[in-house]
Amino acid sequence: MMKDLRPDIRSIITDIEKNACAELISHSEPWITLGITYDQTMASINDPLHEVFAAHIHGEIVGVVIIQTEGAFSGYIKSIAVKAGWRHRNIGKSILEYVEKRIFNECSNVFLCVSSFNPGAQQFYKKLGYQVVGVLENYLVTGYDEILMRKTTGPILERKQIT
Numbered sequence: 403m404m405k406d407l408r409p410d411i412r413s414i415i416t417d418i419e420k421n422a423c424a425e426l427i428s429h430s431e432p433w434i435t436l437g438i439t440y441d442q443t444m445a446s447i448n449d450p451l452h453e454v455f456a457a458h459i460h461g462e463i464v465g466v467v468i469i470q471t472e473g474a475f476s477g478y479i480k481s482i483a484v485k486a487g488w489r490h491r492n493i494g495k496s497i498l499e500y501v502e503k504r505i506f507n508e509c510s511n512v513f514l515c516v517s518s519f520n521p522g523a524q525q526f527y528k529k530l531g532y533q534v535v536g537v538l539e540n541y542l543v544t545g546y547d548e549i550l551m552r553k554t555t556g557p558i559l560e561r562k563q564i565t
């Protein structure tokens with residue numbers, strides 16, 4: 403099987419796509435352990451403040467990312483997941499690079515949280531240039547911490563206008 407796959411990444415539109423994305427996230431760790439349900443995931447997908455992109459290979463949705471570009475920490479990746487069975491073939495990297503381009507077009511930082519019990523994803527983000535900001539203790543549920551990470555293009559007030 404090919405190691406490096408190039409998925410087609412685009413905004414989700416249809417209810418079928420929304421359903422596939424909500425299932426992909428809510429049926430996967432870390433969301434299972436965090437107790438995040440299908441309905442909560444669907445609410446996040448439908449939140450007008452969020453943008454949702456799916457990665458397709460041969461018509462199948464194999465990955466999803468939810469981002470928020472407005473708010474206090476603008477440029478926030480809320481959830482990113484690659485379908486089990488499609489992992490470790492650079493699909494996550496392609497999705498992350500795609501949304502970084504989208505976010506860095508408007509913001510100087512990309513922020514995200516990764517669960518303390520998710521060392522694989524921590525390695526994934528470190529490899530792709532993210533640094534730990536700090537630990538948010540008992541942030542989503544009691545007993546688990548979230549690690550806040552950031553990738554930056556530089557200070558906000560020194561940002562060059564992109565024309």
Ligand SMILES: CC(C)(COP(=O)(O)OP(=O)(O)OC[C@H]1O[C@@H](n2cnc3c(N)ncnc32)[C@H](O)[C@@H]1OP(=O)(O)O)[C@@H](O)C(=O)NCCC(=O)NCCS
Nearest residue numbers: 431482483484489490491492493494495516522523525526
């Ligand atoms: C984390 C996740 C999105 C990564 O996607 P992926 O397609 O498997 O990752 P990629 O193949 O693009 O990996 C890119 C690099 O990150 C590193 N990496 C990825 N997963 C890793 C893991 N579990 N452990 C250590 N390193 C990992 C690898 O070094 C890889 O580089 P390589 O080409 O040298 O192997 C995917 O594993 C996933 O969906 N996990 C479950 C959901 C999750 O934890 N999401 C993050 C929530 S914060």
